[in-house]
Amino acid sequence: MSVGAAMLRVVITLMLFFVVFIPFLIAPLIALGVGFLIYVVWRSRGSRPRPSSPGSPAAPAASGFGAGTS
Secondary structure (H helix, E strand, O other): OOHHHHHHHHHHHHHHHHHHHHHHHHHHHHHHHHHHHHHHHHHHHHHOOOOOOOOOOOOOOOOOOOOOOO
């Protein structure tokens, strides 16, 4: 085998390594990042205060023991 052919095999092997093995290692990190972003967006939507309709009172009416009714 000539030196040129040996170097070509080394270059092809390294290219296959980068094409196959590196994405195999990075894909779980990308999946975790996407899942975390979905979690953050979902949590922020649930904690947002909901606007009240124009005719409803701002606070619920007090009733029961100690509410000042006789």
